[in-house]
Amino acid sequence: MSRGTRSGRPSEARTRLLGTATRIFYAEGIHSVGVDRIIEEAQVTRATLYRHFTGKEELVLAYLDQADQGMRAQITGARAPDAAPEDDVRAVARAIANGIRSPGFRGCAFLNAVAEYPDPDHPVHRAVLAHRQWFLETVTELLGRAGIEPADAAGRHFVMLRDGAMAAGCLFDPELVCETFLRGVESLLTAGAAASRT
Structure with missing residues (x-):
């Protein structure tokens, strides 16, 4: 089972984080976007981010x-x-x-x-x-x-x-x-x- 999943399905928080990151990375570039921005726009906590992604x-x-x-x-x-x-x-x-x-x-x-x-x-x-x-x-x-x-x-x-x-x-x-x-x-x-x- 991958990180942040139950029964092999991505959690709602992980899906929201990845969706937010995808939108911003594609529109604005990767290096210009920090994790704080992604956390804020995905409306999750920093702990939630690190529960699903190592960084x-x-x-x-x-x-x-x-x-x-x-x-x-x-x-x-x-x-x-x-x-x-x-x-x-x-x-x-x-x-x-x-x-x-x-x-x-x-x-x-x-x-x-x-x-x-x-x-x-x-x-x-x-x-x-x-x-x-x-x-x-x-x-x-x-x-x-x-x-x-x-x-x-x-x-x-x-x-x-x-x-x-x-x-x-x-x-x-x-x-x-x-x-x-x-x-x-x-x-x-x-x-x-x-x-x-x-």
Whole structure:
């Protein structure tokens, strides 16, 4: 059983703490937010925070774990059981674009976090790399099933397109950014399919 749970379910206080931290970390950054602010806005005591998390670092890791689980669910939900593989790639790209269009979008939670934790040995930095490795492997597998060759190069290209769209989406017109991103993914599919036939 994890800390702060009964029967494996998170306690209401833990859920409130993590929800509050997630909202503030994503909107304002991690280093700029102290535990006192999170305690105040979550309306819990300091003892309650430390009953559920050993400290701010564990809270940050829980925030990133929640974001990772959300991304995995988003990609799983975007794929249709009977869809053609290339349509799965398009569906994943559309899901990413919909996230960029969403209210309060502030870029990629993982890229934002790693900018604040540049030390490659830090647990937060390692959590970001683990998420990104999963994402790269997932899109590479999707592109490979769509017949795009070489799939590893196409996967890296897709991730770079996505990273650029995530960075630009909170700086420029999200609709224009998403249109550019989706067009780039379509070009990647077209070029990769043509290369696989030669």
